[in-house]
Amino acid sequence: MHRIAFTLLLLLLAWHRGQGQIDSLSPQKVDTDFLQELLLPDLGTRGEVQIAGDPRVEQLLNLMIAVNKRRNVFPGYRVQLFSANTSRVKIDSLQRYVSRFEEQFPGVRTYLQYVDPDFKIRVGNFKTKIEAIPLLKKIRKKYPSSYIVRDMIHLKDLLVPEPEAAEEILIDPF
Numbered sequence: 001m002h003r004i005a006f007t008l009l010l011l012l013l014a015w016h017r018g019q020g021q022i023d024s025l026s027p028q029k030v031d032t033d034f035l036q037e038l039l040l041p042d043l044g045t046r047g048e049v050q051i052a053g054d055p056r057v058e059q060l061l062n063l064m065i066a067v068n069k070r071r072n073v074f075p076g077y078r079v080q081l082f083s084a085n086t087s088r089v090k091i092d093s094l095q096r097y098v099s100r101f102e103e104q105f106p107g108v109r110t111y112l113q114y115v116d117p118d119f120k121i122r123v124g125n126f127k128t129k130i131e132a133i134p135l136l137k138k139i140r141k142k143y144p145s146s147y148i149v150r151d152m153i154h155l156k157d158l159l160v161p162e163p164e165a166a167e168e169i170l171i172d173p174f
Helices: 002-019 034-039 055-071 091-104 129-139 163-167
Strands: 073-085 110-115 118-126 147-154 170-172
Touching (some): 073 091, 091 118, 118 129, 118 147, 129 147
Parallel strands (some): 110 170
Antiparallel strands (some): 073 118, 073 147, 110 118
């Protein structure tokens, strides 16, 4: 019984091995270079791209552009230095805190914001969180509790401030 099973197994393996060696297509050489073909102009469309879609999508995009132009703000990031409840802090102490920071880090925009019921001191204007990390690393040496927060950035804040405007404290409603 074992001899029959062993013989069948050998026959099956020999048959299977023979099946894998048969090639149905012989390899063919390609005369054109793929990169050269990519560089050739497309004669079918003559280089024009047409996007077919719902026209309401384009209307929605135009509406979003118009809204963003009017608002002049975009979501971005700042570094938060300090946050305190209005019942525990006085404006004079916040202004001294901001002044001390501006002396230590000249050229970094500082914002004193009121977000009910807290005052927040935030600095910098960044489009992405990754852009804010180098400033955070510098600031953490003197302000270890600082961290990056999401905030609305006004386009006017991205302009280089005049020397007089750099000394004033900006109170931002956002």
